[in-house]
Each structure stands twice: as C-alpha cells, then as structure tokens.
Amino acid sequence: MTHGFDLDARLQARADDDLRRRLEVAESVGDRTRLADDPKGDAPEFGDESVVFAANDYLGLTDDDRLQRAAELGARTVGTGAGASRLVTGDTVAHRALERDLADCKGTERALVFSSGYAANVGIVDALSPDVVFSDELNHASIIDGCRLGAGETVVYDHCDADDLRAKMEERADDGAAAADGDTADGRWLVVTDSVFSMDGDVAPLSALCDAAEEHGAWLMVDEAHATGLFGERGGGVVQREGLSDRVDVQMGTLSKALASQGGYVAGDEALVEYLLNAARSFVFSTGLAPPAAASAREALRIARETDQSDRLWSNVETLRNGLEAMGYEVLGETHILPVLVGDRADALELDERLRDRAVVAPAIRPPTVPEGTSRIRVAPTATHTDQELQRCLDAFEAAGEEVGLL
Structure with a gap:
C-alpha cells in the first residue's frame, strides 16, 4: 500500500475539465508586452508584442x-x-x-x-x-x-x-x-x-x-x-x-x-x-x-x-463598453471592469484564443471561478491605453466574435 499523492492524475483531471493553467512569462509590465510559454528554467522565447487588457494596473502606473x-x-x-x-x-x-x-x-x-x-x-x-x-x-x-x-x-x-x-x-x-x-x-x-x-x-x-x-x-x-x-x-x-x-x-x-x-x-x-x-x-x-x-x-x-489620472481610465472604459455593446456583446457591471458575457465555456476559451491570435490579451473566465453558463472574457482597460490600442481591441473582438459565431 502506498500513501503518496498522485499529482499527475490530479493534473490530468484538471486538464480534462479545461481547468489546467500554465505559467506564461511576460517580457515587461505594461499595456504592451511580449509573452512566452513557461520556459521551465530555460531562456524564454518571446513572440510578437501583444496589447494587454488583462492586468489590474487600472491607472497604468506600473512602469511610471x-x-x-x-x-x-x-x-x-x-x-x-x-x-x-x-x-x-x-x-x-x-x-x-x-x-x-x-x-x-x-x-x-x-x-x-x-x-x-x-x-x-x-x-x-x-x-x-x-x-x-x-x-x-x-x-x-x-x-x-x-x-x-x-x-x-x-x-x-x-x-x-x-x-x-x-x-x-x-x-x-x-x-x-x-x-x-x-x-x-x-x-x-x-x-x-x-x-x-x-x-x-x-x-x-x-x-x-x-x-x-x-x-x-x-x-x-x-x-x-x-x-x-x-x-x-x-x-x-x-x-x-x-x-x-x-x-x-x-x-x-x-x-x-x-x-x-x-x-x-x-x-x-x-x-x-x-x-x-x-x-x-x-x-x-x-x-x-x-x-x-x-x-x-x-x-x-x-x-x-x-491628479486627473483616473479621468482617462473612465474615458477608456466608456469607449470600450460602448463599442462592445454596439457590436452585440453583453457587457456586465457598472465599473472599470468589463466582463463580456459569452455563456458557454468552450466558446469563451476559443474567443480568448482568437483574440490572442490578433495580439490582444483578455482572459477567458470560466467555472468554478464564475457560475456555470456564465463564462466570459474579462476586459480590464487602463488609463494609459491609447486610442489606437482601444480600437485594436474592438477590432479584435469583432473579428474573433464572428469567427466563433458569437456575433
């Protein structure tokens, strides 16, 4: 009889439920960065630069x-x-x-x-x-x-x-x-x-x-x-x-x-x-x-x-909320956090991937973090996102949403 922990089986169970997560190293902290898969001790190999709408750096001060x-x-x-x-x-x-x-x-x-x-x-x-x-x-x-x-x-x-x-x-x-x-x-x-x-x-x-x-x-x-x-x-x-x-x-x-x-x-x-x-x-x-x-x-x-640093944040929030809703997305809440409701877990994960294909990082949130049937993309703009970056985000959501069949 053994008394150990079968961690490989636990990891596989999480993978089977689409719940296994992996580290992804960022080149820098800010509105734009390059990302790489977990290097596991080796030097990371970065891809193209992405625009990040996944941080809680709401005032854009991390690299100020x-x-x-x-x-x-x-x-x-x-x-x-x-x-x-x-x-x-x-x-x-x-x-x-x-x-x-x-x-x-x-x-x-x-x-x-x-x-x-x-x-x-x-x-x-x-x-x-x-x-x-x-x-x-x-x-x-x-x-x-x-x-x-x-x-x-x-x-x-x-x-x-x-x-x-x-x-x-x-x-x-x-x-x-x-x-x-x-x-x-x-x-x-x-x-x-x-x-x-x-x-x-x-x-x-x-x-x-x-x-x-x-x-x-x-x-x-x-x-x-x-x-x-x-x-x-x-x-x-x-x-x-x-x-x-x-x-x-x-x-x-x-x-x-x-x-x-x-x-x-x-x-x-x-x-x-x-x-x-x-x-x-x-x-x-x-x-x-x-x-x-x-x-x-x-x-x-x-x-x-x-200062008026937060004024730009609220302007960016309004731009993204209005743009996403005009496309037909349902955006929850009333604050600077913009949860784009998708519903189905698989659709949310696919939308996440399609956005990444267009160099926009906005994560899929699925159960058990949120209730069943309410999977979403969590969009978090910052005060330092430019008008061009906001438009890039909206363009990516429109094209990705059409590909996944959400629009």
Missing part, C-alpha cells in the same frame, strides 16, 4: 517614472527589504508614511500594511475570530479562506442582496443569537463583502448592508481591492465615495492594483489596528513589506488623489 523613482529612493534610503517582521525591527519610516496617507484617504484613525491583500484578508478574519460571518456569495477567495480559517460559522447570502442578508441574519437571530452592541448571545457577527466585484464589475449596496448590519449589532468589513485609488475625492474607494467611513468597521484593500505596487492594508479605528498588529498571524509572523514597494505605493496614492 514617478513610481520607479520613488521605489529607488525607498531602496536607497531604507533598504531593499524590511529585514524582519514589523514587530521586530522591520517597521520603517516608509511603512509609517504610507499608513498615514492610507488612513487619511480612507477617513480613519489608522491603517496597517500587510505583505499582500490575501494575507490581510486571512489575517483580519482569523484575528477577529467571529462566531458567525455573513459573506456575499461572490466574495474573493481570500475572504473565503479567511472564513474557513477564523470563523465559527459562515452564512452565505445572495450576491449584492441586502434583503437576503437581513433575512439570513433574522433567521440566525431567531435560532437564539439575538444581537446587542456587536455581540450576539452566541458571540460576534461579521458581515464581509467586496465593494467592487472583480469578475462581475458591479458594486455592493454598501449603505443597505450597513443598515442590515447595524440592525443586528454586527460589524461590516469591506474589501476595496478593486476600488482603492479610483473612487471618491480622496481615492479612498466606494466607502469613501458614499460617505460611509464612520459606518464601516473594517476597511481593507490592496496596493497591487490601481496603486501598481505590492501589499495589502486594513484601515479603521485605533483599537482595531492595534489589536490586528498584535493578533493577525499573517502580519505578526511575516517580514514587513519591502520598503521600495511601500514607497512606490505611497507615490501612486498621491497621483491618484492629486
């Missing part, structure tokens, strides 16, 4: 000179790495400056930076250790994993449906968990949602969720990963845009999308942050964020708050 200079200055003045956990000797002026700016843009007393958004979500939920988490059914995997690790019980409510949330909270309360001041008879309740959903491009009804949470004495945690730097006068996200900073107990986000760096953060009151820096294991036992990443994220946040 201002961020590169900020990262270089951070490395020269502080170092290339933090060298230790923040609680040991890895707490630097670069981290503190970034956290002050994040707290200011989020309208909170304090902020805390983690090594990644994933680490932030898992660490926050685990540290809070809620007895019941009420989670939107389309929340990000990092939230789901945080619930698996730290929640006593997880109740999933219908996507963006505050009425269903309220009904499930009332049902749970009727089972003997009446709420009072944030604590129920069974313990603590936490409602968790993304603000902007990365695969549907829609926005959570945050005000209504606040109402439902407050009725039952629960806390509300909002993940602003795809909203930080893009919404609100101070770039704080949807929470800030809707004036809800004083009603959302835990605000979380990432530095790796619109802010074009690396890391995650949590923002809230002094007690929350002080508790998390002591109790969130993914913070306590992790080396601090690299100072160049902290410095470049801070510069990106400044650009998002003080």
